Amino acid sequence: MTQIENVSRRKFLQGAFGAGAFVLAVRHARFIPSILAQGAPLDWQSEADRAAFHPNLFVGIQPDGTVYIIAHRSEMGTVIRTSLPLVLADELDADWKRVKIDQGIGDKRYGDQNTDGSQSVRRFFTTMRECGATARLMLLQAAAARWNVPAAECSTELHVVVHKASGRRLAYGDLAADASHLPVPKKEDLQLKKPADWRYIGKGAKSVDLENLCTGKAVFGMDARMEGMVYASIEHPPVFGGKVKTVDDQETLKVAGVRQTVSIDPFKPPAAFQPLGGVAVIADNTWAAFQGRKKLKITWDNGPNETYDSAEYKKELRETSHKPGKVIRSVGDSDKTFPTENVVEADYYVPLLAHTPMEPLVALAEFKDGKVTAWAPTQNPQAVQAIVSSQLGIAKEDVVCHVTFLGGGFGRKSKPDYVAEAAVLSKKLGRPVKVVWKREDDVQFDYYNAVAAMYMKAAVDEKGKPTAWLQRSVFPPISSIFDVTQVYGDPPHLAQGWTDLPYDLPSIRIENGPAQAHVRIGWLRSVANIYHGFAVQCFTDELAHRAHRDPVEYQLDLIGPPRTLDFTGVTYPNYGADYKTYPWETGRLRGVIESVAEKSGWAKKKNGKGHGFGFAAHRSFLTYVATVVEVEISDDGTIRIPRVDTAVDAGIVVNPEALRAQFEGAAVFGTSIVRTGEITAKNGIIQQSNFNDYPVARIHEAPAHTNVYITESSAPPAGVGEPGVPPFVAAFCNAIFAATGKRVRDLPLSSNGNFD
Amino acid sequence: MIGFSVNGKRVDLEVDPSTPLLWVIREQLGLTGTKYGCGVAQCGACTVHINGEAVRSCVAPVSRAAGTSVTTIEGLSPDLSHPLQRAWLEEDVPQCGYCQSGQLMSAAVLLREKPAPSDEDIDEAMTGNICRCGTYPRIRKAIHRAAEMVAKGGAR
Ligand code: FES
Ligand code: FES
Numbered sequence: 038m039t040q041i042e043n044v045s046r047r048k049f050l051q052g053a054f055g056a057g058a059f060v061l062a063v064r065h066a067r068f069i070p071s072i073l074a075q076g077a078p079l080d081w082q083s084e085a086d087r088a089a090f091h092p093n094l095f096v097g098i099q100p101d102g103t104v105y106i107i108a109h110r111s112e113m114g115t116v117i118r119t120s121l122p123l124v125l126a127d128e129l130d131a132d133w134k135r136v137k138i139d140q141g142i143g144d145k146r147y148g149d150q151n152t153d154g155s156q157s158v159r160r161f162f163t164t165m166r167e168c169g170a171t172a173r174l175m176l177l178q179a180a181a182a183r184w185n186v187p188a189a190e191c192s193t194e195l196h197v198v199v200h201k202a203s204g205r206r207l208a209y210g211d212l213a214a215d216a217s218h219l220p221v222p223k224k225e226d227l228q229l230k231k232p233a234d235w236r237y238i239g240k241g242a243k244s245v246d247l248e249n250l251c252t253g254k255a256v257f258g259m260d261a262r263m264e265g266m267v268y269a270s271i272e273h274p275p276v277f278g279g280k281v282k283t284v285d286d287q288e289t290l291k292v293a294g295v296r297q298t299v300s301i302d303p304f305k306p307p308a309a310f311q312p313l314g315g316v317a318v319i320a321d322n323t324w325a326a327f328q329g330r331k332k333l334k335i336t337w338d339n340g341p342n343e344t345y346d347s348a349e350y351k352k353e354l355r356e357t358s359h360k361p362g363k364v365i366r367s368v369g370d371s372d373k374t375f376p377t378e379n380v381v382e383a384d385y386y387v388p389l390l391a392h393t394p395m396e397p398l399v400a401l402a403e404f405k406d407g408k409v410t411a412w413a414p415t416q417n418p419q420a421v422q423a424i425v426s427s428q429l430g431i432a433k434e435d436v437v438c439h440v441t442f443l444g445g446g447f448g449r450k451s452k453p454d455y456v457a458e459a460a461v462l463s464k465k466l467g468r469p470v471k472v473v474w475k476r477e478d479d480v481q482f483d484y485y486n487a488v489a490a491m492y493m494k495a496a497v498d499e500k501g502k503p504t505a506w507l508q509r510s511v512f513p514p515i516s517s518i519f520d521v522t523q524v525y526g527d528p529p530h531l532a533q534g535w536t537d538l539p540y541d542l543p544s545i546r547i548e549n550g551p552a553q554a555h556v557r558i559g560w561l562r563s564v565a566n567i568y569h570g571f572a573v574q575c576f577t578d579e580l581a582h583r584a585h586r587d588p589v590e591y592q593l594d595l596i597g598p599p600r601t602l603d604f605t606g607v608t609y610p611n612y613g614a615d616y617k618t619y620p621w622e623t624g625r626l627r628g629v630i631e632s633v634a635e636k637s638g639w640a641k642k643k644n645g646k647g648h649g650f651g652f653a654a655h656r657s658f659l660t661y662v663a664t665v666v667e668v669e670i671s672d673d674g675t676i677r678i679p680r681v682d683t684a685v686d687a688g689i690v691v692n693p694e695a696l697r698a699q700f701e702g703a704a705v706f707g708t709s710i711v712r713t714g715e716i717t718a719k720n721g722i723i724q725q726s727n728f729n730d731y732p733v734a735r736i737h738e739a740p741a742h743t744n745v746y747i748t749e750s751s752a753p754p755a756g757v758g759e760p761g762v763p764p765f766v767a768a769f770c771n772a773i774f775a776a777t778g779k780r781v782r783d784l785p786l787s788s789n790g791n792f793d
Numbered sequence: 794m795i796g797f798s799v800n801g802k803r804v805d806l807e808v809d810p811s812t813p814l815l816w817v818i819r820e821q822l823g824l825t826g827t828k829y830g831c832g833v834a835q836c837g838a839c840t841v842h843i844n845g846e847a848v849r850s851c852v853a854p855v856s857r858a859a860g861t862s863v864t865t866i867e868g869l870s871p872d873l874s875h876p877l878q879r880a881w882l883e884e885d886v887p888q889c890g891y892c893q894s895g896q897l898m899s900a901a902v903l904l905r906e907k908p909a910p911s912d913e914d915i916d917e918a919m920t921g922n923i924c925r926c927g928t929y930p931r932i933r934k935a936i937h938r939a940a941e942m943v944a945k946g947g948a949r
Contacts, residue, residue, distance in 0.1 A: 114888030114926045243885060248873060250890030251881045253826015253866035257891060260825035293809060323829075324816040395830055395838060395891040395925045444828070444891025445925050476831045694885055698931070702888055705927025728835035728923060737916035739929040 095141070096125055096172050102196060102210030104131045109141035110161075111152040111416045113394075113443035113450070114702075115758050116244045116695040121157060121165055124691055127237040128169030128230060131209070132196040138245050143418025143438035151417040153451045153560065154612065155658035155756025158691055162754050170227040172216075179215035180207045195236075232689075232751065241692035246442070258399045258414030258441045259473070266401065266469035267296060269462050270326035273315040273482050274303065276339040276721035277556045284316055288332035294325025298333070299465055301458065307521050308557055310424040312458045313482060319466065323473050339721055345555035347388070347488070347717040354490035354552055355384060358511045362550035363525055366536050366607045371546035376496035376505050383493045383579060385572035386783040389716035390486040391731055392561055396444020397479040402459035403469035408435040409460050414443035416451040424453050425460040436460075447706075448560040452484050480731050481723040484559025485716055487512040491572035501584020502594060505544040508576075510535055510569060513554035524551035526565070528608040534569035534655060534763060536609055539623050541597025555721065562706060563762035566657040570763030571770065571784070574653035578771040579780060588652050588771065589634050599624025612658055618753055619659045628748060629663040629684040630654050636746050637665040637682035647671060649775025653767035658756030661686040661748075664704075664764040666740075668772040676786075678708065678740040678769070683761060685745060688752035696757045701743040703761025708734040710762070711769045713787045732787075797858040799824070800868025810856035814848075815839045817855045818865060826866035826894045830923070837922030840895040841865050847902040849921075866894035869901060877901055880939035888926035896922050900936050909940050 095107035106122035118138055126136050141147055149160060173193055180198035181188040184205055192199050197206050232239075249255040274280060286298040296319045303314035316333060320326035400413040402425070409425050418438035426433040443450055455472055462470040474482075489512035495503040515530060516523040526549045528536075536547060561567070581591035602621040611619060633652075634640065642650045647670045654663035664683040670676050681704045690696050713732040717724045725731040770781040783789060796805040799822060808817055813832075818824050818841065830838030832851045839851040842864040848857075869875050873882070877900050880886075887893045896919070903910055903918035910918070915933055924932065 112889075114890070116888075243882075244887070246890070247882055247885065247887065250887040250893055251878045251897065252869075252873060253824075253894045255890055256825070257828075259829060260819075322816060322820045324812050324820075327832075393925060395828075395836070395889060395923070397829070442891075443889060445889045447925075473829075476833075476836075698885065698888060698928070701930050702927035705924075705929060727833055728831050729833065733923055733925055734927070734929075735921075735923060736919045736929040736932065739927060741912070741930070741933075743930055 096129065096168055098172065098209055098213045100210050100213050102135055102208055104129065104136045104209070105139055106136055107141045108138050109147040109150055110157045111150070111440050111443055111446065112246065113152065113416065113446035115157070115699060116692060117152065117157045119242055119245045120692040120695055121161055123237045123242055124162060124165040125169040127235055128166045129173045130193040130195060130236070131169075133237060133242060135196060140440055142440065143422050143436075145419055150419050151451055152446070153416050153448060155660070155758040155760065156612070158754045159614070159659065159756065166229050167224060167227060170229050171222060174222050174227060175216040175219050176209055176212045178219055179212045183207065183212070183215060238689070238691050239693070241694050255442045257396055257444045258401070258412065259396055259444065261401045261412040261441055261471070263401060263403055263469040266471050267466065268320050268323045268326045269317045269459070269470050269472045270323070270330050270475065271301065271315050271317045271458060271472065271478070272330050272333055272335060273313045273478065274337055274339070276337070277342045278306070278340040279303070279342070280314065280338045280340065281316060282336040282338045285334035286316070288334070289318055289329040292325060292329045292332060294321040295329040296320055299462060301461060307519050309519050310420060310452050310454050310457065311428065312454055312461060317462055319462070319470070326473065327475060342555045342721040345718050345721040347719070350488065350555070351386065351490070354488065354511045355386070357550040357552065358384070358490040358492040358509050360550065362509050362511070362548035364546065365531055365549055366545070366547040368545035369543045371505070371507070371544045375494065375507060379497050381495050381497060381580060381583060383576055383782060385491040385493065385568070385575065387489050387568040387571060388714070388784065388788070389488045389556065390561055390567070390710060390714045391480050391483045391716050391725070392447040392449035393479060393728070393731065393733060394443070394445030394447055394449055397476050398449070398455040398474040399472065400456040400459040401469060401471040402456065402463045404429065404460060404464040407431055408437070409463070410437045410439070411456055411460060412439045412441055413453070413456045414441050414446070414450055415453055415456060416443065416446045416448070417453060420451065421453040421456045424457045428457050428461055429464055447562040448564070449483060452559055476728070477726040480726050483716075484518065484557040486561035486564065486567060487515070487558045489568035491568060493572055493576040495576070495580060497580065497584065501580060501586055501591070503540070503542050503580065506538070506540065506542050507546045507548070508535070508538065508573065509548040509550060510572070511550040511552050512565070512568065513552040513558050515558050515560060517554035518557050518559065524553055525549055529610045529613070530565040532610050532612070533565035534573060534657060535565065536607060537602060537621055537656070538573060539602060539621065539626060539656070540595040542595065556718065556723070563657060563759040566655065566759070566763040567710065567766060570653070570655045570657070571766050574655060574764065574767030575770050575780070575782070578651070578653070578767070578774065582774070589630060589639055592654060593627060593630060596623050596627060599627060612756070614659055619755065621656065625661045625686050626654055626656055626663070629661045629686050632746055632748060633663040633665050633682050633684035636684065636744070639665060644775040647776055649772045649777070651768040651770065651772025651775055653764040653771060655760070655764040655767070657760045657763055660755040660757065660760040662760050662764045664768040666765065666768040666772040668769070668776050670773070670776050676712070676773070679742065681740040681743040681765065683743065683745055683765070684748065685760070686748035686750055687755045687757050687760070688750050689754045690747055690757075691754065693747055696747060697745040699757045700745045700761040703759070704743045704765045705734050705739045707762045707765035707769060708739055710766055710784065711781070712738065712785055714785050715788055795855055795859045797860060798862045800864055806855070808855055811854050813851050814841070814853045814855045814858050814863070815850040818850060824865050824867050828891055828894055830892065835923070836892070837895040837899060838892050840898040840922065842898060842902065845902070845905070847899050866898060869897060875901070876939040876942040877904065877935065880935040880942065884931045884935040884938060886928050886931040886935050888928055892922060892924045892926070896924065896932055900932070900939070904936065904939060904943065908943055910936060
């Protein structure tokens with residue numbers, strides 16, 4: 038719920054906006070500074086405490102006409118700092134050229150700030166519109182009062198209120214002072230624009246940060262600085278849950294620039310977002326801290342995860358996946374004995390995956406006078422407040438978290454263990470501390486996307502169509518980081534492309550088996566959809582080929598006629614969205630399938646030796662996507678992806694160019710997963726460490742062209758950051774089959790030995 | 794004392810000569826446009842020019858810069874006038890942007906050496922620069938576009 042309060046008269050704002058400025062909402066958050074001279078003052082934080090009202094969004098208008106809009110979600114490349122404010126500006130009828138964006142700090146009054154789950158637009162679309170419409174109506178009322186005419190006779194044009202009858206006009210800036218004295222209208226009195234009148238929504242705008250990102254001026258977490266800060270690099274326990282036994286730092290202290298070492302306590306299970314513990318090397322610069330770490334002599338107590346071996350673990354998962362599991366959803370007579378005639382079975386596997394955002398983890402924090410100021414590339418500043426407050430034993434309100442630009446996130450930067458480390462160290466050292474993770478730390482101490490085994494089984498009729506379907510997945514759940522006893526998939530992640538199998542078949546049984554986690558498991562772009570979508574969509578392709586049927590036609594047959602999936606009696610969280618607003622409509626999935634088939638010229642495509650086309654379709658994060666991938670494989674096994682076609686129905690799209698960029702990026706992200714994405718462990722220690730042994734797609738390996746077709750839709754907006762990955766992964770593997778006759782069931786290709 | 798020029802300005806630094814140029818640029822000179830991504834010459838985020846050559850500054854000891862002229866992203870153009878920067882803006886290349894300084898610095902050398910690069914030339918020159926966000930198709934388009942701009946004489 039949004040509550041909008043006119044706070045213009047409140048004194049504390051007058052420093053931020055000139056007297057008479059018209060301000061809606063709460064406070065003026067400080068803009069990301071170019072370079073920080075010193076710690077941010079905390080005084081306004083206590084103002085935040087006093088403002089005890091509901092989550093709110095923010096718009097302020099200066100007498101000179103400048104409009105400030107708060108971006109309360111994190112910018113990691115989705116252009117959200119532009120797209121959400123654009124929605125507000127649209128309803129305000131503001132001139133986008135006169136809008137300035139301010140980055141909000143972590144503050145629960147904004148509502149959810151976890152920039153994760155492809156949900157920024159859908160969760161705040163209406164709120165943003167209401168904030169803009171509220172401001173617009175108040176400006177209009179102020180003008181009407183000034184002219185002494187009924188408000189109904191007034192309208193707005195770009196940044197001005199107009200009284201058509203008399204031809205009078207007043208600029209927004211000139212009305213700011215008057216509007217600031219008016220009561221805030223009720224929600225019911227707001228008139229939101231008709232879609233046909235939208236100025237910006239649907240057309241989009243370039244990122245407001247584009248220039249700073251092309252000149253090196255944008256301040257990422259890695260670039261934040263404070264007066265008097267020191268640098269820290271931390272040697273973490275190599276095995277998850279391990280502890281320091283002994284430390285010898287004599288040689289470390291001899292490294293020029295190293296000041297001291299500091300031990301960080303191991304976490305108390307469950308790990309959640311606590312620091313992992315270990316030994317921090319404190320130095321005058323990052324390089325000295327890195328060098329000092331090399332000279333540390335530490336003995337470790339590795340704890341029970343020392344026996345974790347990912348190759349053994351894979352076997353265990355597979356065995357579990359062959360045994361009856363917990364039933365998640367059952368359709369028809371799936372309780373009966375599975376038919377024994379014409380049965381097809383397949384095992385699919387996806388290993389642990391690391392995020393490797395381009396910017397390794399980094400955070401700057403200062404503990405001073407019982408309060409913490411942090412500057413961090415975080416997807417979730419409120420989670421920073423929570424973990425820092427619990428680690429340091431201070432109130433959440435005493436943690437001010439500024440959000441810098443993020444050099445990628447992909448879900449890793451929703452988990453603020455690294456920010457907590459900086460805060461803990463600052464408290465110990467009494468000065469600001471910048472914790473810098475090496476790439477090696479980033480790879481070895483991730484919250485990995487779960488390793489998963491999927492067992493698929495179908496009995497088919499003479500046309501190759503399943504009469505009975507069984508699918509069983511086994512993976513260590515994300516919930517294990519919050520509760521070590523959790524071994525079954527949690528409903529939100531089971532719902533990701535598993536519970537919601539959209540096929541219209543007489544008998545369906547969907548199960549899940551238990552798996553114990555030995556590393557931290559977390560969400561990575563598309564999360565469980567990666568492995569679920571891979572198994573379902575590749576198995577479907579297998580069945581289509583087995584039946585000598587066209588994979589597109591076959592899948593449409595399995596989906597059946599357009600209908601809304603009925604989850605009565607089934608736990609289906611639907612990405613946290615209301616099912617009435619965001620029902621699962623198979624007609625929309627059919628729509629994108631038909632669209633991509635047509636646009637890609639699917640019917641005319643011919644597979645040949647070393648050249649093939651693959652197809653897959655998947656709904657995730659409330660968005661429907663269908664993808665066709667073309668591959669070329671040379672005799673030496675080199676794989677090229679000349680072209681990708683992908684059709685998307687994401688409901689109303691605010692910023693189409695940003696959507697295209699996300700789907701292009703998703704194809705590259707998926708390329709990395711399929712080709713080389715694999716984290717393994719021996720004796721509990723992660724075997725990979727950097728881009729040499731955890732390679733990600735490079736320019737010549739990435740799809741050369743990705744065409745994105747957006748379905749025109751008036752449905753409420755859905756996600757765009759993640760939904761491109763799952764269908765790409767499956768379509769890529771299906772294309773490899775089409776080109777080679779080899780079925781990819783275990784990811785990645787690099788572990789199969791078949792391909793480069 | 795190690796002396797060199799950075800973006801046309803002379804600097805003389807008291808620094809351990811084995812320190813990678815990257816950290817000197819970022820932390821001693823405060824030019825933070827050059828990024829750390831891997832530290833082992835794998836990702837290209839740290840790419841700068843030494844006497845016009847693209848160099849991975851994370852593995853180049855600062856001693857290598859002695860007496861040379863170093864250019865960082867801040868010195869590519871003072872005002873976004875470099876054809877590559879203009880093309881980057883027109884094609885909306887950056888997502889998170891963290892890799893883009895390095896991409897631009899690598900592309901600048903490519904464009905100087907091959908004013909009309911083919912797709913293969915681009916693959917070869919840019920393969921050392923990782924973009925985890927996956928902006929590769931736009932990087933490719935933008936390089937072609939910048940090449941056209943230069944060919945048309947619209948830029949230096
Ligand atoms: S940081 Fe130098 S190549 Fe990656
Ligand atoms: S734009 Fe994010 S890594 Fe390239």
